[in-house]
Amino acid sequence: NAGVTQTPKFRILKIGQSMTLQCTQDMNHNYMYWYRQDPGMGLKLIYYSVGAGITDKGEVPNGYNVSRSTTEDFPLRLELAAPSQTSVYFCASSYSRQGAGNTEAFFGQGTRLTVV
Amino acid sequence: AQKITQTQPGMFVQEKEAVTLDCTYDTSDQSYGLFWYKQPSSGEMIFLIYQGSYDEQNATEGRYSLNFQKARKSANLVISASQLGDSAMYFCAILISSGSARQLTFGSGTQLTVLP
Numbered sequence: 001n002a003g004v005t006q007t008p009k010f011r012i013l014k015i016g017q018s019m020t021l022q023c024t025q026d027m028n029h030n031y032m033y034w035y036r037q038d039p040g041m042g043l044k045l046i047y048y049s050v051g052a053g054i055t056d057k058g059e060v061p062n063g064y065n066v067s068r069s070t071t072e073d074f075p076l077r078l079e080l081a082a083p084s085q086t087s088v089y090f091c092a093s094s095y096s097r098q099g100a101g102n103t104e105a106f107f108g109q110g111t112r113l114t115v116v
Numbered sequence: 117a118q119k120i121t122q123t124q125p126g127m128f129v130q131e132k133e134a135v136t137l138d139c140t141y142d143t144s145d146q147s148y149g150l151f152w153y154k155q156p157s158s159g160e161m162i163f164l165i166y167q168g169s170y171d172e173q174n175a176t177e178g179r180y181s182l183n184f185q186k187a188r189k190s191a192n193l194v195i196s197a198s199q200l201g202d203s204a205m206y207f208c209a210i211l212i213s214s215g216s217a218r219q220l221t222f223g224s225g226t227q228l229t230v231l232p
Contacts, residue, residue, distance in 0.1 A: 033220055042224040050218050105220055107161035
């Protein structure tokens, strides 16, 4: 079981460039999340999804877009990279059954993005 | 929206002693889950322990226990017999299970340092 896989692990972007951070999970989890973590800070939720075809904004969605065409994949798109988007990005997934509680969120290894 | 607060930016504990990391939350929902994660300096997110809002007993996982006081809306993590390897950042998180939103929200974290 690979769990949650994020690619790439590191990336340097120039201001104004665009890129997609890939996230795939093989646990058949219905919930998926994208977070950013600035140095010395906590995790801030960018977007999340409760299932294929359903996405919703988190705390800091500006400058990002997501899609969830399949259960497994939840890519995060940066359209016009800005220095403020320099951060470590984490993808996570979890499973929730109605009335039966939630599993913990499983995290990918993170993507360290620098915008220069 | 739910809110989660960790008021201790940093904590020190002597090796082999117990330490309590504070976490309070604010939600009007009745159904929710509380999680604790550890983030060592290597950056990965490691799940430690989970407490459901309807669980009557405090959760325990090895040296970790969660002191859940529902009326006070607190979910403190207790680490017994601290080890040097426990030095890390610790995050508390809440997942609301009712309604359509399923945001998993993290606190700002507590940096724990275990002293030899």
